[in-house]
Amino acid sequence: MDDRIVLIVDDEPGHRMMVRAVLEDDGWQVLEADSGERALTVLAEEAESDTFPDVAMVDMKMPGMDGMQLLKELQVRRPGMPVVLLTAFGSVGSAVDAMKKGAFDYLTKPADNDELTAVLSKAYEYHKLIKENARLKAEVSSEPDFIGASPGIERVRDLIGQAGPSEATVLILGQSGTGKELVAEGLHRASNRANRPLIKVNCAALPDDLLESELFGYEKGAFTGAVKDKPGRFQLADGGTLFLDEIGEMPAALQAKLLRALQEKTIEPLGSVQTVKVDTRIIAATNRNLKAEVAAGRFREDLYYRLAVLEIRIPPLCERKEDLPLLVSFLLRRLGNKNHKIIRTVTPAFLDALSGYDWPGNVRELENVLERALILSRADALGPDLLPPQITGAREAAVDMSNGFEPEVGQQNMSAPASLEEAEKLAIMRALEENGNHRERTADALGISRRTLQYKLKKFGLTRR
Structure with missing residues (x-):
């Protein structure tokens, strides 16, 4: 059987002793606290040794921090941990109110032994489901940003943490296969735009004319086959982040149009005479040396400086x-x-x-x-x-x-x-x-x-x- 840990918070030593005896006989590891304040201290101390209770059983009426106040604190400090309330027979109404505010269940004092073990077992199973659900969600929805502890990767993580919450345009530099897209995803997650879309465009994967229509969109009739309006990636990323991968492959004509979008926060869809305002953060990436591309006349210098407000270089694996x-x-x-x-x-x-x-x-x-x-x-x-x-x-x-x-x-x-x-x-x-x-x-x-x-x-x- 898995280790089951319960925290009992009750100012009555006799009742704590009785509950402890019943639960230890049922296979529980028991932690105790005689007040709400002491319970928070116990949680912090146990966390230092990586011990985390599965369930808390809290008395409603205690001097100082009462059960309702402690319930609120536990919901902040240990979200997902079920809290079972102990209440006197005449205070059942208060316990029901507490359940509406997030308590898992309640027991009347003195608790019946069978009911006590049954309710806590049910709370433990509920906690297991919550943890398993969180684990599966984490596996499906996220991967670690970077695996490694080398100084170069530490530097990348630090820059993601610093630059993520800002609105600055970021240029990610790195060889093919180093994880530039992972850095872009990390910057987006760390930003205030994390709940908005992250739209990705590979500038090397599309022909020049198609890349322009993909980025800026088009209106019906703009060209043969344009049978209806289509929003571009800038519009799809409105309020969020647009990741332009392999920016060094972008043709010169499109570089000028991108520069205008960065400067004026507006775009002009193909076939339109109206500009459209967009609120989009730009993150770009390349495996080329853009400074050398600028010197060779293949990349606009003004666009380079617009993109490289902050540069993040990913070290190669070697x-x-x-x-x-x-x-x-x-x-x-x-x-x-x-x-x-x-x-x-x-x-x-x-x-x-x-x-x-x-x-x-x-x-x-x-x-x-x-x-x-x-x-x-x-x-x-x-x-x-x-x-x-x-x-x-x-x-x-x-x-x-x-x-x-x-x-x-x-x-x-x-x-x-x-x-x-x-x-x-x-x-x-x-x-x-x-x-x-x-x-x-x-x-x-x-x-x-x-x-x-x-x-x-x-x-x-x-x-x-």
Whole structure:
């Protein structure tokens, strides 16, 4: 049976003792508080050791902070945790009012033992459903912004947090496959426009004339086949964010029209003589050196400075190979779910081969390589024999350049962890130390949720750090 934790808040020691005895016999772990104020302190103290009650049972009438006030506080501090109220027989009406304000249920004092265990079991099952629903929603609707704890990725996360809430135009720079779209999504989520649309346009994927009509829209009769008005992406993103990927591929004529839209906050659909006001934040991305494009006359200088109010550069994978263990662990878990196949670990030689390759295709290439290895694997551990020749060949070439000598056993153990799990454990330990053992900051630094971090801390025996 899962550990079930209840917090009892009651100013009567005798009643707390009776309830504790009944619930411990029923398999509950019991926390106690003799006042509303003490209950909040207990919650904070237990949270430090990652203990979170599943249910709270709160007396309605207490000196100081009463049950209704505590209910409001718990709804803010622990949303989703069911609160069962204890009330005297003559105060049932107040308890019913409290249920209308969010209490899960109520019991009259002194509580009947069978009713007590039944109501708390029902509250616990409800809490499990709430947590499972939240977990599934998180899996479906969101991925971590970035996996990794290298300085370059930390810098990207910091810039997303700083620039997201602003209205500034952002230019994202990075090689193909580094995750420019992920940064754009992170900026949108961190903005005040997060509940409005994020509209994406790949400027390299559309012919010039089609790109113009996609961006700015058109009116009926603007050209052959325009049988009705069509709003452009600017209008679809009104109030939200427009992400222009591969902006360096945009033709010169469209660059001028985009500049006007940025400056005047208006657009002119094809075939129209009327301007349309738009309130759209622009985020652009490119894998080109736009400064060199400006110098060569292929990109407008005034547009470049309009776009590059803030630049975010994503480091290529070859510059953050220390993130490989975390990336491999995350991607294998996701790919395993996708392909209905579980991979437990990778061999040291497999991780070593990945580290010896420069990854010109970045994380996208790594994901493809891992999916290929996972599909071809006949065991639950991946070895270097499952890697394509360009990766194993890169490792062999590196050995040849070292006069044909492999590192000594002691040296190899110093530089390469014994397994993926060991590499992941070392990365987590390093992140914990860098963040003063603060769990939330460590999870943010690693690009994972606090719950995932807690799972991994337990898995690697690091919960007491």
